[in-house]
Amino acid sequence: MSIGETITLSDNATEDRSIAIREALRNAIIDRRLTPGTKLSENEVGSLFDVSRTVARAALQMLTFEGLVKTERNRGAFVSNPTPDEARQIFASRRLIEPGIVAAAVDRITAKDIESFRRQLEEEEHYMTARGPSARRAEIKASGDFHLMLASVAGNAILQRFMDELIARSSLVIALYGRTGVSSCGHSEHFAILDLIERGDAKRAADLMLHHIDHIEADLDLQPKHGLGLKDALSL
Amino acid sequence: MSIGETITLSDNATEDRSIAIREALRNAIIDRRLTPGTKLSENEVGSLFDVSRTVARAALQMLTFEGLVKTERNRGAFVSNPTPDEARQIFASRRLIEPGIVAAAVDRITAKDIESFRRQLEEEEHYMTARGPSARRAEIKASGDFHLMLASVAGNAILQRFMDELIARSSLVIALYGRTGVSSCGHSEHFAILDLIERGDAKRAADLMLHHIDHIEADLDLQPKHGLGLKDALSL
DNA sequence: AACCCAAAGATTGCATACGATTTGCCCAGA
DNA sequence: TCTGGGCAAATCGTATGCAATCTTTGGGTT
Numbered sequence: 001m002s003i004g005e006t007i008t009l010s011d012n013a014t015e016d017r018s019i020a021i022r023e024a025l026r027n028a029i030i031d032r033r034l035t036p037g038t039k040l041s042e043n044e045v046g047s048l049f050d051v052s053r054t055v056a057r058a059a060l061q062m063l064t065f066e067g068l069v070k071t072e073r074n075r076g077a078f079v080s081n082p083t084p085d086e087a088r089q090i091f092a093s094r095r096l097i098e099p100g101i102v103a104a105a106v107d108r109i110t111a112k113d114i115e116s117f118r119r120q121l122e123e124e125e126h127y128m129t130a131r132g133p134s135a136r137r138a139e140i141k142a143s144g145d146f147h148l149m150l151a152s153v154a155g156n157a158i159l160q161r162f163m164d165e166l167i168a169r170s171s172l173v174i175a176l177y178g179r180t181g182v183s184s185c186g187h188s189e190h191f192a193i194l195d196l197i198e199r200g201d202a203k204r205a206a207d208l209m210l211h212h213i214d215h216i217e218a219d220l221d222l223q224p225k226h227g228l229g230l231k232d233a234l235s236l
Numbered sequence: 237m238s239i240g241e242t243i244t245l246s247d248n249a250t251e252d253r254s255i256a257i258r259e260a261l262r263n264a265i266i267d268r269r270l271t272p273g274t275k276l277s278e279n280e281v282g283s284l285f286d287v288s289r290t291v292a293r294a295a296l297q298m299l300t301f302e303g304l305v306k307t308e309r310n311r312g313a314f315v316s317n318p319t320p321d322e323a324r325q326i327f328a329s330r331r332l333i334e335p336g337i338v339a340a341a342v343d344r345i346t347a348k349d350i351e352s353f354r355r356q357l358e359e360e361e362h363y364m365t366a367r368g369p370s371a372r373r374a375e376i377k378a379s380g381d382f383h384l385m386l387a388s389v390a391g392n393a394i395l396q397r398f399m400d401e402l403i404a405r406s407s408l409v410i411a412l413y414g415r416t417g418v419s420s421c422g423h424s425e426h427f428a429i430l431d432l433i434e435r436g437d438a439k440r441a442a443d444l445m446l447h448h449i450d451h452i453e454a455d456l457d458l459q460p461k462h463g464l465g466l467k468d469a470l471s472l
Numbered sequence: 473a474a475c476c477c478a479a480a481g482a483t484t485g486c487a488t489a490c491g492a493t494t495t496g497c498c499c500a501g502a
Numbered sequence: 503t504c505t506g507g508g509c510a511a512a513t514c515g516t517a518t519g520c521a522a523t524c525t526t527t528g529g530g531t532t
Contacts, residue, residue: 065301
């Protein structure tokens, strides 16, 4: 993806370049290539993608809206460092929304969709066998992708956008607070949820989704990450 | 609010001016002073608020994120003209989220909050007696404010932001598709919901909220709005 | 008369320039 | 040596200018 110094954006130059940059940064953040707290200077981002500060700024503004980036006036933009409380709010939001998405998906999913889901899940299993940080990133990403695909077949663009944001922030949270080898059970739950959806059992599918989210959250170690904010350093 | 030609933003000049402009435009849109389809030219907005295009552009970009404004590349920004389908998605989203907000509010609401809610609701009743377009705007706004206040006591910043967006877009939808004298029953339902919350009856409060949303949506006439393009004016 | 094409006007997309604010550093003084 | 003030570098916030694109209008052709 990187060529020398500048990063070439996939050829959607017809689209707004700021959107392409947002996507690139988004992926980097949820892949944990950009860790929380990293400063995203407008100049740096701009020169990295070979655009002016104007468009870099627009991308950062979008990410700020999504909660992936926090900007401080006259100081700059930083990769978001979600607090345990934010993490809980994220998962609380998902518990509200995702069962409804599952229910909608049951009504609208096609055999073709299910086929595609299965292929995707099986492909992801390959990553699960491997270990290491790169595998872990792929695992986190794959876990999110399932939920995003579900949201896309639910047929509600607004909820889909909310889920985009929630999944991105969840990935950040999992990367920050996740214990090491956890999501394996989550992956099998994806299969189970898909089965229930295929059978049209909306109630059980929604319930299992709730449990699934609970499991994901339960596998987090939501202790305040000390050393990041000075307020914690003082209160300790 | 308007002084001569430029609009003076409340003295939060310390804050980002683009945010203040966003708020002003937002209010104008949900108050229906800016009707769907209205073009929001960067130059026009900028000179109205006495800022450069840069700042105006940032405000429009934020509104685009919220779905209140639609931008077309190289053409400009326009006040959003939600389709019936979008309207249905908005209310479907609200049906998912708001019962959860009510449940959270039951746990966290204080006596002080309830007091403040009651005052607010009673104050709104004054508007309800009046008729006319201005009263209608106040009615729509008041109806949304109740839901927003509820979201704010629920203690989940993410859901609160989602609700901000959903209420704003709902207001737009109600202004577009709402029948004339409808929300009166909705207002009494606000009282009833508040009572149930006060009693700590989360289940019933959430149920009533669901019905309330159903009522709001049922009072819409979700026919494709044909009259906004001039083509329809000619066909009549 | 209807249609097509071209040129002018307007508006956005983007880059750059300049002022404002913050941060970090260096040096003077205790 | 340590503290405090001030200066300089870096970065952001904003304005403005230029190029690209879209819309419109006018003229020419069929």
